Amino acid sequence: MHKFWVVMSQVYKKNARSGSWIFLVLSPLFFLAIAFGIVFYISKTQAPAQVAVVSDVSVVRQALSKQSTSDLRFKPYTSAKKANDALNKEDLDGILTVNAKDDFKSHYVARDNGQTVETSTLVAALSGLKLSSTAAAMKLTPAQVKALTAPPTVTSKTVAIEDGKQVAKSNTAQLMNHGLALVSMVLILMVTMVYGSILAQEIATEKGSRIMEILLSSVSATTQFFGKLAGIFALLLTQLVIYVIAGVIGWQFLKNQTMVAGLLKQVDLSILASGTTAMIALFFIIGTLTYSVLAALTGSLVSNQEQVQQAVMPITMLGMIGYFITIAAQANDSTLAQVTSYVPFLNVFVMPTQMSLGRASMGQAWVSVGISVVFLALFTFFTVAVYRNNVLVYSGSGLWQSMKTSFSIWKAERGVAKK
Template identity: 80%
Template structure:
């Protein structure tokens, strides 16, 4: 067990100190910081539009000035001449002239280099005043006005068909689950490609430098295999932990920003503790482990570091196939999506999306998980044997020839064992 931890720590320390891994970890944080900084700057520097109001009824101008918000400010002017002077001095972005005695007929003049004001916003503000004025002239009570203006109530709900029955689903829950599934899909794709390449390069580098002969004299190939796998996985966990810590620290600074709170109010984050989200995390872990084992397999089949791209090609192809099937599954529940929801390597992409869209039940997800776990165990056992047989093969003939060589060695070992 001590040798396992030595191999794991060596792999972990070597990659954690590399500039490529440090850049891999810091670049997303840097891009997010730049994006947030730009959004923060825009939110702070974008002042509300200033609109001068001139009306033949002073009460109307005063009423409009009470409807100021973060996007629009009304400024009362006693005459059109003063409003024009303010516009010429670029103190206001436009002039709203309201003729309250003539059915609130209005005219808006905007400055071409000023902030744009949506016509709908002005119409909405004037409509409320016109309604109040008309109700007063007709001697309507407040209750009567409220009854006339009260819109009809329409309740909505979203249902999913599970086992032939309607099951109520929350719109926000479905949206968030779908978002989590998409994020998990992208994370799995990135992790498999990046860390798969790192693991394959780790193995290919040792083979290319012919250091394996020395290593195998003190550490078995099986221990090296699982040690490297654990070291790369620990590297991934370190990256995720850094993001969690950075997110917690950043949250203390951004949670009180108005534009951030405005966006967050539209989502119900309590559903992040739902069963669907937990299942997505399970598929993320299984997918990461499965593709890592595949990377170790392909990495052991190459002879030197120059062939690492060949080792990474099967990982990239499988990942992209799963990605494109998932994209297609978002628009329709095709037979391909239903089948690949149970196919190892592909189900880690497709099944989370199927669940988030209400097309797969929790029971079906567990069946997919069981298939993936059985496959992961068998595939790992197979990869360990290939790794052990092929770790000292330097044929240099590519993946296919290396696989044939490894198979020949395996057959020879079986023949010897039978004798």
């Protein structure tokens, strides 16, 4: 066990200190910080649009000025000439002329290089004034006006069909779970490609330098295999922990922003503790482990660093296939999506999406998990055997030939063992 921890720590420390891994971890945080900084700067420095209100009724001018918001400010003007002079000096972004005596017919002049004001915003502001004016002319009471303008109430709910019955689903929960499934898919794709490449590079480097012959004299191939796998997995966990810490720190700033606070009121974050969310996280873990073992397998089949791209190719191809099937599954529940929900390597992409869309039950997800766990155990056992037999093979003839060589060695060992 001591040798296992030594191999794991060496793999972890070597990669954690490398400039490429540090750049890999910090670059997303750096670009996110720049993006949020730009958005924050624009939101703080951008002044509200200045719109002059010219009307033949002073009450209209004053009423509109009271409807000013953080994005739009109405400024009352007593004459069109003063408003046009201010527009010519670029002190205004537009002029709204309101003829209250002629059914509130209005005309808006916008400055070409000024801030854009949507016509719908102006219509909404004038609608309230027109309604009040019409109600006063018809001598309607406030209660009558409220009853007249109250919109009809429409309630809605989302249901999923499970075993021929309708089961209520939360709209917010479905959106959140769908978002988590997409995030999980992208993360698995990125993790498998990046860390699969690191693991394959780790094995290929040692084979190319012929140092494996020295290492195997003190540490068994099986111990090295699991030590390297654990070291790379610890590296991934370190990156995730760094992102969680950065997220917690950033959240202290973002939660006080007006836009974020508005979004939080529409989202129930308690659904993150749902069974679907836990299942998505479980598929992420299984997917990461399965593709890591695949990376170790393909990495052991190459002879030097120059062949690492060959080792990463199967990982990339499987990942992209799963990605495109998932994208297609969002449009319709095809037979391909249903079948691949149970196929190892692909189900970690497809099944979370099927669950989030209400097309797969929790029982079906557990069946897919069971298949994946059994496959992962058998695949790991197979990969360890290939790694042990092929770790000292330097044929340099490609993945397929290396696999045939490894299989021949395995058959020979089995024959000797039987005798």
